Amino acid sequence: MARAKTDNELTIGALVLGSLLTLIFTAANVFLGLKVGLTFSTSIPAAVISMVVLKALGRSGILQNNIVQTVASAAGTLGSIIFVLPGLIMVGWWADFPFWQSFLICATGGLLGVMFSIPLRRALVTGSDLPFPEGCAAAEVLKIGSDDDAGSAGVEESRAGLTALLTGSAVSTLYALLSAMRLTAAEAFAWFRIGPAATGIDFGLSFALMGVGHLVGLSVGAAMLLGLFIGFGAATPLLTALHGAAGPAADVAQGVWSHEVRFIGAGVIGVAALWTLAKLILPIAKGLREAAASSKARKGPGGAALPIEERDMPVAFVGAISAALIVPIVGLLAHFAQGGPLAPIAWPLAIGGTLYIYVGAIIVASVCGYMAGLIGASNSPLSGVGILAILGAAILLAVAVAPFVPAAASAHMIAFALFATAIIFSAATIANDNLQDLKTGQLVGATPWKQQVALMVGVIAGALTIPPVLNLLARAYGFGEMSALHPHPLPAPQALLISALAKGVLSHDLDWSLIGIGGLIGFALIALDGWLGRTGRLRLPPLGVGIGIYLPMSATLPVIIGAFLGHWWEKKNPSPAAQRIGVLMASGLIVGESLFGVILAIPISITLNPMPLAVVGDGFATIAMIGGAILFAALLAFSYRRATRLGAAII
Secondary structure, rough: OOOOOOOOOOOHHHHHHHHHHHHHHHHHHHHHHHOOOOOOOOOOHHHHHHHHHHHHOOOOOHHHHHHHHHHHHHHHHHHHHHHHOHHHHHOOOOOOOOOHHHHHHHHHHHHHHHHHHHHHHHHHOOOOOOOOOHHHHHHHOOOOOOHHEEEEHHHHHHHHHHHHHHHHHHHOOOOHHHHOOOOOOOEEEEEEEEOEEEEEEEOOOOOOHHHHHHHHHHHHHHHHHHHHHHHHHHHHHHHHHHHHHOOOOOHHHHHHHHHHHHHHHHHHHHHHHHHHHHOOOHHHHHHHHHHHHHHHHHOOOOHHHHHHHOOOOOOHHHHHHHOOOHHHHHHHHHHHHOOOOOOOHHHHHHHHHHHHHHHHHHHHHHHHHHHHHHHHOOOOOOHHHHHHHHHHHHHHEEEEEEEHOOOOOOOOHHHHHHHHHHHHHHHHHHHHHHHHHHHHHHEEEEOOHHHHHHHHHHHHHHHHHHHHHHHHHHHHOOOOOOOOOOOOHHHHHHHHHHHHHHHHHHHOOOOOHHHHHHHHHHHHHHHHHHHHHHOOOOOOHHHHHHHHHHHOOHHHHHHHHHHHHHHHHHHOOHHHHHHHHHHHHHHHHHHHHHHHHHHHHHHHHOOOOOOOOOOOOOOHHHHHHHHHHHHHHHHHHHHHHHHHHHHHHHH
């Protein structure tokens, strides 16, 4: 899409608005990721908000709106650091998240992700036929909402989209507030025994999780349903029957699931994530060869006459920034290593760790950039990247360091492995998003180097947001295991798995038998999914099945229902415009509840009362559950009817 060189693009207003949206969406994604192990793409909601806000200020333009969504998209990706960073609290090394260390982990890793993915743009974005589904979808939204491309119809769709986003946010915030007041229940459940076996039904009354289900789609929802059946329909009742434990059905079933069944799910997740990565090895190798060929062509005759839409950040700048980042990374690793038994070898560890990080970041930038182009940033198996990175770090420490340090240094090595992996993972998350944004830019005629600057701004804004939000959530809710202080912790499933793998390699205290059973199930699921694909049936992604086993039923069941409901609604509303409205409504359901969860953490952390807004006691619980389920269904129906009307109005 050609455009004049004088068009406004990288403006202060666009950067400021994008940074503000980054703060909001990062907080929402951190909460959601810790709650259910999934994050949502923020590009389209950010683009819609940008179009409306900048239009109201008289500064609207497709290129500025693209810069806003580019900055804000860092929220959907850098927020995924919660897949690793909470592990440092889970293994007991950190009591909280030190601001500067946490900020530098996110910022240095994120900036490396931007730098190392820039050389891949010409091959993977402009020189390949990769679909880049989310990048193309964001470009369509930007074009429709642009005065130049769609006129008043585009403006009306933008307004309808913002209305849908705000409606979803208001509905989910209202219900979350009523739940915090205990006037409605947060879950509807019934645990029971069948002979000696114990199991049950536990439905989280969460609009955010329903919105996630709408976004992930039918295939992932069906896979999670299969995982739920394996976990709570088969494994939990079987193991509770074998144990013959006495006590309430809820306690017995949840205890067996927490200490045994979820590790089967971890095995499924590990095998599925690594298999997904393995399938991409050949396409990635091809993409890298194309990148090398494109780089060579750019240096040849005519390379200086590239149109403005093909101009990346100069190679000298990329190299200088990449080299400059060595200093804070070495200092960061040395400071961390000096805080325990590894102090005598802190500097050698820091230098070796930095080398591992740079090699790892270069690899994951290529892998994640290609995965994002092939299957979309939201569907990329980032957990597989994290598993590979932590296993690599732990094995290197076990071989090269463990024989030369006292046994007491084991805990410090586990923490150091997590710390280094977190930096690599930050690079992976941003590389997973960078090329998606550059695809959007290519389709709307943006300047690549200006988008790359915008992504760097988004990385810094997100890195500033993540540490205080994590500290707030850690103090208010806790992560992983239930305790007297934190009776309703955020599960943080990936962080729990990755920290367990680090401990398993370096401390040899992990029960690998259950994970091995899960691995065997994972291989069977891979075969099943392959057969379904060959026969043209609905796919069941093994990673989705693993998540269905690994997460508590209260978190997975609403995602499943949301996926089936969203699929039914899209069949009833097949127009692309209506379906975009549905995506924005679902995004609003996520944003409203997630932001309320972050805000609620403030009074919880101050008072240390898990229910600071409660206005009724335990005696109201039954009424709250029945009445809450009815109200939940009514508000859900209202949200979808509203989305239907908004979609019909713009067709």
